[in-house]
């Protein structure tokens with residue numbers, strides 16, 4: 001059976017990274033393990049129109065991933081495919097997991113997978129395969145016939161039968177044993193077409209840059225974070241299991257850098273200590289690696305950071321969010337500023353580069369508290385300060401607060417990309433104008449410091465990446481034009497939905 005997985009086109013409006021989609025890489029791997037003929041079509045790097053690809057490959061089932069800013073592109077992609085080929089279309093990913101009916105209602109979407117996808121996707125493929133066996137003349141209409149009841153017992157899906165009725169089946173429990181999953185199928189991607197993890201910082205050939213996931217989920221519930229919408233407990237792979245994949249990336253695939261994509265890799269400190277020991281013992285620590293999304297500062301002990309550095313960790317991020325102690329409490333981050341200071345201090349002392357994530361425009365922010373955030377970023381002085389304009393994703397607590405007490409300014413889901421300088425909402429005295437002013441000020445004040453510039457130009461990679469860095473600096477100051485260009489491209493490319 002032929003299986004097609006799609007990442008709809010949605011490059012970010014700044015010159016940032018484009019990396020293989022790890023969720024699709026996992027789905028591809030389990031599909032191959034089940035014996036299916038699998039293709040991944042990543043529209044961000046493909047030149048061919050999706051219709052042409054579908055006409056050639058003639059898939060029996062199509063899966064499309066969608067986060068919030070991508071979902072409209074996912075719908076357009078589904079519509080374009082249905083116009084040329086009768087095939088069941090399944091959507092999955094963070095956005096549709098929160099608002100499954102919204103997508104299932106679309107005439108060109110048959111089914112939505114909620115939450116973690118591997119087991120549900122396999123069951124769907126199995127059902128389609130079984131159906132194909134006794135149907136020489138395949139039709140999606142027949143597959144979705146309510147009288148056949150094919151989908152009645154499949155957990156974790158929301159689907160539309162051919163009479164137009166939407167059905168919501170019970171959730172599927174999270175995968176218990178992550179060690180049982182195959183490794184992500186990187187061979188299904190055109191690796192030479194991607195960038196490395198942090199292209200503005202490191203000069204690494206994109207095809208030698210890989211990601212890994214050592215745990216899934218997060219036990220915290222920060223009010224602004226979409227992770228909190230996933231009903232998934234924190235679960236971890238064993239250090240031994242991670243080591244084998246690590247070895248595969250380094251030895252078989254020639255990795256020159258590895259990005260650990262976990263939301264909160266250090267929930268169990270002993271597990272990470274053991275992994276670090278294994279990486280050292282197995283002499284895999286010559287390949288630099290990065291905690292791209294941050295580890296919990298309250299669990300980043302000096303001893304752990306030291307050991308991780310020995311194991312090849314080059315850079316780590318920490319979620320700081322705000323410089324105001326009261327706001328830090330209201331967002332339920334469960335951390336205090338002294339702990340964050342300590343984590344940055346320890347990380348720098350053991351020789352790690354640091355990244356800080358900060359949010360401008362949290363509900364309750366004022367000019368003064370946003371200034372505190374900028375000042376705190378300057379005090380912590382990470383190598384990279386990433387300021388995001390507060391973007392209320394559906395399903396988060398912040399989204400509910402803003403819907404009740406504020407005014408959303410976004411027109412549609414495509415406005416939910418947060419690397420641009422436009423405010424997404426207003427609430428009380430927190431006006432769009434104020435947020436946008438402070439957002440621009442944050443980048444200016446942090447990056448245009450003589451100390452920062454002096455440190456940046458002394459890094460070898462700064463000069464190796466000179467052209468890119470100049471472009472990036474320009475785009476940080478003039479992002480609006482870029483966004484409009486992105487929107488123009490998407491609209492030119494789009495079919496009405």
Ligand code: B12
Pocket residue numbers: 010011012017018019020021022023024026027062063064065066067068069070090091092093094095113115116117118120121213217225226227228261262263293393394416417418419
């Ligand atoms: C790495 C990462 C990135 C990377 C790479 C993205 C990529 N190509 O994969 C970069 C930096 C580019 C990125 C960018 C953005 N990201 Co991001 N990112 C992540 C992160 C940290 C890890 C993603 C990952 O690999 N997860 C592990 C895999 C296994 O999970 P998964 O991809 O979700 O896939 C599983 C299920 O969702 C499901 N599934 C997914 N797709 C499909 C499809 C089908 C058919 C099926 C059946 C199932 C299925 O099954 C998969 C396997 O279990 C997540 C946080 C997280 N915990 O997931 C945020 C996250 C996905 N990102 C998020 C956001 C907001 C963004 C941006 C919009 C931010 C921005 N800059 O504006 C952009 C959008 C970029 C774009 N072009 O679409 C949000 C999404 C929230 C939402 N409601 O959409 C998340 C959840 C972070 C958060 N906690 O808020 N991101």
Ligand code: SF4
Pocket residue numbers: 218219220221222225226227228263264319333
């Ligand atoms: S911001 Fe980090 S700690 Fe908070 S819920 Fe999201 S992943 Fe967990």
